[in-house]
Amino acid sequence: xxxxxxxxxxxxxxxxxxxxxxxxxxxxxxxxxxxxxxxxxxxxxxxxxxxxxxxxxxxxxxxxxxxxxxxxxxxxxxxxxxxxxxxxxxxxxxxxxxxxxxxxxxxxxxxxxxxxxxxxxxxxxxxxxxxxxxxxxxxxxxxxxxxxxxxxxxxxxxxxxxxxxxxxxxxxxxxxxxxxxxxxxxxxxxxxxxxxxxxxxxxxxxxxxxxxxxxxxxxxxxxxxxxxxxxxxxxxxxxxxxxxxxxxxxxxxxxxxxxxxxxxxxxxxxxxxxxxxxxxxxxxxxxxxxxxxxxxxxxxxxxxxxxxxxxxxxxxxxxxxxxxxxxxxxxxxxxxxxxx
Amino acid sequence: xxxxxxxxxxxxxxxxxxxxxxxxxxxxxxxxxxxxxxxxxxxxxxxxxxxxxxxxxxxxxxxxxxxxxxxxxxxxxxxxxxxxxxxxxxxxxxxxxxxxxxxxxxxxxxxxxxxxxxxxxxxxxxxxxxxxxxxxxxxxxxxxxxxxxxxxxxxxxxxxxxxxxxxxxxxxxxxxxxxxxxxxxxxxxxxxxxxxxxxxxxxxxxxxxxxxxxxxxxxxxxxxxxxxxxxxxxxxxxxxxxxxxxxxxxxxxxxxxxxxxxxxxxxxxxxxxxxxxxxxxxxxxxxxxxxxxxxxxxxxxxxxxxxxxxxxxxxxxxxxxxxxxxxxxxxxxxxxxxxx
DNA sequence: ATATTTTACCAAAACGTTTTGGGTGTCAAT
DNA sequence: ATTGACACCCAAAACGTTTTGGTAAAATAT
Numbered sequence: 001x002x003x004x005x006x007x008x009x010x011x012x013x014x015x016x017x018x019x020x021x022x023x024x025x026x027x028x029x030x031x032x033x034x035x036x037x038x039x040x041x042x043x044x045x046x047x048x049x050x051x052x053x054x055x056x057x058x059x060x061x062x063x064x065x066x067x068x069x070x071x072x073x074x075x076x077x078x079x080x081x082x083x084x085x086x087x088x089x090x091x092x093x094x095x096x097x098x099x100x101x102x103x104x105x106x107x108x109x110x111x112x113x114x115x116x117x118x119x120x121x122x123x124x125x126x127x128x129x130x131x132x133x134x135x136x137x138x139x140x141x142x143x144x145x146x147x148x149x150x151x152x153x154x155x156x157x158x159x160x161x162x163x164x165x166x167x168x169x170x171x172x173x174x175x176x177x178x179x180x181x182x183x184x185x186x187x188x189x190x191x192x193x194x195x196x197x198x199x200x201x202x203x204x205x206x207x208x209x210x211x212x213x214x215x216x217x218x219x220x221x222x223x224x225x226x227x228x229x230x231x232x233x234x235x236x237x238x239x240x241x242x243x244x245x246x247x248x249x250x251x252x253x254x255x256x257x258x259x260x261x262x263x264x265x266x267x268x269x270x271x272x273x274x275x276x277x278x279x280x281x282x283x284x285x286x287x288x289x290x291x292x293x294x295x296x297x298x299x300x301x302x303x304x305x306x307x308x309x310x311x312x313x314x315x316x317x318x319x320x321x322x323x324x325x326x327x328x329x330x331x332x333x334x335x336x337x338x339x340x
Numbered sequence: 341x342x343x344x345x346x347x348x349x350x351x352x353x354x355x356x357x358x359x360x361x362x363x364x365x366x367x368x369x370x371x372x373x374x375x376x377x378x379x380x381x382x383x384x385x386x387x388x389x390x391x392x393x394x395x396x397x398x399x400x401x402x403x404x405x406x407x408x409x410x411x412x413x414x415x416x417x418x419x420x421x422x423x424x425x426x427x428x429x430x431x432x433x434x435x436x437x438x439x440x441x442x443x444x445x446x447x448x449x450x451x452x453x454x455x456x457x458x459x460x461x462x463x464x465x466x467x468x469x470x471x472x473x474x475x476x477x478x479x480x481x482x483x484x485x486x487x488x489x490x491x492x493x494x495x496x497x498x499x500x501x502x503x504x505x506x507x508x509x510x511x512x513x514x515x516x517x518x519x520x521x522x523x524x525x526x527x528x529x530x531x532x533x534x535x536x537x538x539x540x541x542x543x544x545x546x547x548x549x550x551x552x553x554x555x556x557x558x559x560x561x562x563x564x565x566x567x568x569x570x571x572x573x574x575x576x577x578x579x580x581x582x583x584x585x586x587x588x589x590x591x592x593x594x595x596x597x598x599x600x601x602x603x604x605x606x607x608x609x610x611x612x613x614x615x616x617x618x619x620x621x622x623x624x625x626x627x628x629x630x631x632x633x634x635x636x637x638x639x640x641x642x643x644x645x646x647x648x649x650x651x652x653x654x655x656x657x658x659x660x661x662x663x664x665x666x667x668x669x670x671x672x673x674x675x676x677x678x679x680x
Numbered sequence: 681a682t683a684t685t686t687t688a689c690c691a692a693a694a695c696g697t698t699t700t701g702g703g704t705g706t707c708a709a710t
Numbered sequence: 711a712t713t714g715a716c717a718c719c720c721a722a723a724a725c726g727t728t729t730t731g732g733t734a735a736a737a738t739a740t
Contacts, residue, residue: 002697003697004697012719012720013720013721014696014697014720014721015698015719015720015721018697018698019719025717026717026719027717027718027719028718028719031718031719045459046696046698047393047461047695047696047697048460048697049388049389049390049696050393050695050696050697050698051697052697052725053387053390053393053724054696054697054698054724054725055699056698056725067421067424067428077417077418077622081417084442085407085442085444088407088441088443088444089444092444092448098440098441098442100438100440101428101438102424102425102428102432104428104429108432119385120388228626229625229626254626254627257627261629283627286568286594287568287594287597287598289572289601342725344726344727352689352690353689353690353691354690354726355690355691355728355729356689356690358728358729359689359728362728365687366687366688367689368687368688368689386727386728387725387726387727388727389725389726389727390695390725391727391728392695393695393696393725393726393727394694394727394729395695395727395729396728681740682739682740683739683740684738684739685736685738686736686737686738687735687737688733688735689734689735690733690734691730691731691732691733692730693728693730693731694727694729695726695727695728696725697724698723698724698725699722699723699724699725700721700723701720701721701722702719702721703719704717704718704719704720705717705718706715706716706718707714708713708714708715709712709713710712710713
């Protein structure tokens with residue numbers, strides 16, 4: 001069933017049918033309703049290729065999902081899932097298409113963006129995993145693509161972004177810990193080459209200052225991609241050398257599991273002798289014992305926001321917006337009070 | 341740059357340019373090369389909407405990814421990632437498009453398949469997470485969609501499929517254990533409503549028969565979605581009640597973590613007093629101690645195979661194929677030898 | 681030398697929409 | 711009665727390809 005056949009059934013011109021379905025004002029209400037009724041009845045759905053060709057609009061948002069190196073660099077798959085869920089919810093609602101390329105290596109990833117722009121002719125893209133100085137921003141700007149990023153570059157240039165409040169997350173944890181009289185708080189971060197890790201460190205430093213605690217590099221460790229398996233040992237050594245430590249903050253679940261192991265081996269009771277706080281993921285609640293207190297990020301909401309921003313952009317006609325998601329701290333009982 | 345402009349530059353007709361790029365035999369080799377060179381030079385890439393409209397071919401494979409209930413029903417996200425990676429590798433190579441819908445609930449999922457067929461007009465789909473009696477197979481068959489499934493229904497009807505060898509996996513484990521003189525082997529499966537769980541049970545039963553070991557329901561437990569947190573306790577009780585048990589097979593990583601905990605609490609040394617074997621996932625190697633021996637499935641290869649099959653189908657012109665992936669058992673040292 | 685086949689190209693139609701640039705009839709205002 | 715505004719509808723052009731149904735020239739066969 002195409003528009004020609006449908007218009008015949010209706011006794012109307014193709015034009016009128018098209019404009020009725022498009023909601024134009026030069027079609028009477030009565031006709032509009034009749035057309036829509038018939039369209040439903042005969043299961044008419046416009047040929048998208050013809051429609052896009054004629055209108056020169058793709059009505060599509062593009063996204064590139066890297067399928068490589070996900071676990072190995074400790075970026076959790078589930079965080080992608082949550083963000084994608086948010087995007088797709090919003091897009092499904094708005095009847096906008098969601099076109100996703102999958103990249104199995106860096107080369108494919110680069111190609112994917114080019115394909116999105118030059119082959120698929122997508123005009124709206126959501127970017128993520130920002131590098132400190134990201135080539136893609138130039139590429140998109142140059143080709144007049146509307147885009148919103150998830151994450152920020154170090155030098156916040158002129159673009160729209162949504163992000164988790166990484167700095168605020170650590171500040172929230174620190175606040176909570178200090179209120180319970182913790183003073184010897186160590187932080188196991190991941191490599192600072194990730195901008196979000198850098199932001200988190202800033203939160204750590206800022207909080208220390210705020211609460212008049214001296215920074216010592218003995219309490220601040222970064223764990224690289226190759227070390228996740230060894231993190232338990234690293235933390236064990238740390239705890240042995242620095243007996244005063246009463247709280248450990250871990251930037252990833254896997255590290256937190258290492259911290260649990262270290263504490264067990266040293267016979268330190270978590271939630272009594274020592275506190276552990278980390279960032280939420282699928283593993284914690286399901287398989288760690290005890291279930292750890294953790295920062296929860298509204299990643300789905302972030303996906304929704306990103307799409308909202310993107311859709312509000314209209315060619316050149318928009319102002320840059322941004323959105324910083326508020327973190328929550330869920331205390332599952334692994335934070336204890338230190339006696340003064 | 342469109343085909344008209346390009347043909348002008350070349351001094352050729354639109355037809356010839358189109359057919360040159362399409363590789364038709366009624367264009368001379370010389371011209372073909374010249375056209376391709378120019379196309380590259382001027383970065384010409386055919387307008388996909390026009391091309392699809394004219395040729396009435398979408399050259400697209402459809403897939404629906406459910407974003408809901410993934411963790412809660414113990415189906416690991418990473419298994420999807422690996423399968424998708426396989427599909428996208430093959431599709432990228434063949435220059436076929438990969439169209440994915442994301443479903444945030446059962447309703448959206450159902451809709452997604454309808455959209456793929458009636459709106460996107462995709463003619464090739466890859467199906468997965470098969471139910472025992474799956475409506476989608478009817479839908480696709482009725483609408484003459486070429487499809488390949490990942491997984492099988494109970495009553496294997498007439499369709500092409502790829503699958504992990506679930507039955508064979510358990511048989512492989514059992515073989516290995518029996519060779520090391522294990523006789524009291526318990527198996528913690530997940531709910532048999534998942535067809536793959538059912539298949540695994542068959543493997544367990546078949547192996548017991550083969551090795552003349554009597555089946556007892558004391559040794560076979562299924563863990564439902566609600567119990568993953570409690571699995572440690574379940575297994576602990578099991579071990580206390582049945583002191584003879586020397587080996588535990590777990591169908592999921594999370595359960596295996598529970599088994600570790602149970603053994604620790606009972607002071608049973610894993611790999612010395614008791615063996616644990618499970619199915620591979622991202623958690624095991626990274627955070628369980630010890631790293632467990634496990635069945636590894638070539639999920640990426642499965643994705644590649646599925647696409648290969650699908651592309652080899654040509655409308656009505658094909659024979660049903662299938663592919664059963666061979667499992668591997670990686671022994672990381674948690675399987676011990678029992679003295680006779 | 682003529683007939684036949686093969687090679688290499690092309691004009692025009694087709695795909696199913698949206699958009700452009702109208703048109704006609706009705707109603708209120710003059 | 712005429713004009714202008716408005717409501718409602720339409721024919722035809724346009725979008726950028728692929729495919730159809732050719733033709734002319736060159737190569738081969740008779």
